[in-house]
Amino acid sequence: MSQIWDFFIISKADDDIRQYENYLRSLELNVLTFTDIRKFTDFLGIMGDNARFRVWVHLDAGYRQPPYPGEPLADQLKKYSNRLIFQFLTRSDLKRNDEIKNVKVYALHLLKKEEVNKFPVNTKTALEVTSPQIFDLAILTATFDDEFENLSKEFNLRKDDAHSTETKILYSGELVSKRGHNIKVLAGYLAETGIVDAGILTAELIVKSSPKYMAMTGVCGGNPDNKKIKMGDIVIATKLFLYQKGKLTDKGFEAEIASCEIDTTILQQINDSKKDLCLSVEKDDPSRAKRYSDQRINVHMEPMACGTIVLNKSDGFKELISPADRKSIAVDMESYSVARACKTVGDGISKAIIVKSIMDRTRDKTDIDRSFAAATSAKFLKYLVRDVLPF
Structure with missing residues (x-):
């Protein structure tokens, strides 16, 4: 016995x-x-x-x-x-x-x-419990084109039939950290963009894999009034907030900000390593060497807004987002629900990490900048996971 x-x-x-x-x-x-x-x-x-x-x-x-x-x-x-x-x-x-x-x-x-x-x-x-597949990291992107394509390449993802369902295809892969840890990854992308679908898929990934970290990567729109940001720059959200939540009365719209903070220990680890991570991204992308030499990528660690509409208006950011948080640097349509799900699903066992890259200034969108931003965000997350985060 x-x-x-x-x-x-x-x-x-x-x-x-x-x-x-x-x-x-x-x-x-x-x-x-x-x-x-x-x-x-x-x-x-x-x-x-x-x-x-x-x-x-x-x-x-x-x-x-x-x-x-x-x-x-x-x-x-x-x-x-x-x-x-x-x-x-x-x-x-x-x-x-x-x-x-x-x-x-x-x-x-x-x-x-x-x-x-x-x-x-x-x-x-x-x-009478089933043995869960243990994953260290789960990753979500809003779209397949550019965002998940780049993520899949960086993490060597393959379709995972064991965790996919009739309605959702999931992918898995492995990455060896500098410390020699074999990091197991489960990932997916949204069938439809937006807060609702992002929250559902995030919850599903957490339940299926109980990851230590739940990351979202991809592109976002930058604050057009912030002169420091450039296309391809990395945004690490320190806080996510909904800028459209509130109450409509006869006096007008009364905003009620809902926000979700990111773990400060993770933010400190990123802040201490951000310059080295940017250098790793640039060295790993020789096809864009000329672009990097002309304009080095930087990391911005600030609050990030989340809403249900695509902003493509010159003063939209100033009208809708800046009044809610003057430090807000970027906007997307999903990240808040990812961070919120990490707080509420699975007793908070998964820590949210939002790694986005600037693709536009909420106007004049181009496919070239989108492709570039998707690549820098995926590479930055890869090196963050491989070289910095403890597992």
Whole structure:
């Protein structure tokens, strides 16, 4: 019979981990620690169906008033499988074992090997969950032409029949990072552009692959009053907002801004590496060497607007977007819903990254600039993933 694993789940990495691990190992248990539910479920996904294991959840009952920090972890485990058997574990001065939310609570110092050996053991088959395909990164583009074509080339994407459906074709690929990590990618593009379809596909990608990062790449329109931006420049959205949300009254339209922030740690990592990433993009595109030598690409990290209409008016940006956020640098029709879905789907396990490139100044659109912008955004994302982001 296979050995039994003891998985210890704790919500934060601190000195408590070593104390728990040392005590559990003193009971001759095979202990493996996880600091979040996603890492635990990912690990279960690659284990054999007959693997045997017990699960311990750090209750952190040192907090005298409930709810205790371990309770949200328990709720997530129950969502994963209501057949999963687990116990709470705490170092607090419990005089007896107790129950919280119908889950047994054990004091670490009261645990005895003989008692632990009588605990029920899980197998993955008994949980009645399917092993998810583990992907590190999911990527979305608004269109196939130019945007997905360039993305597919940079990430070597191929049609993925296992994850495609009758109504949606998805693609997968791999990229080896500088640290030697084999990054698995799942990607798709919209059948119809716009906020609604982008939100639906983003949610589908997150549910199917539970990626660490959910990225959107492609083209956008730049603020015509911002003299610093050029065609092909990279826009990293620091915040996404809807500029058309509001209420229409007899007095006129009253705007109600809905916004979604991007993770500050990711933004800091990009900011620290943006010059090197731009150089990598330029070196990787010798066919446009003359264009790069005449005008180097830059990275702009500012708020980005999102709406339901295509702006092709000289003063449209100033009239509709700048009043909502004077720092806004660009506009598209999808990115807000991608960032919003990352906040609300899958308990926020996927971090949004919006990498767009300027194709026009919301007027005088050309196919040449669109193709160039689609290429620079796809290449920038590739080098960001390969060289900078931790996996």
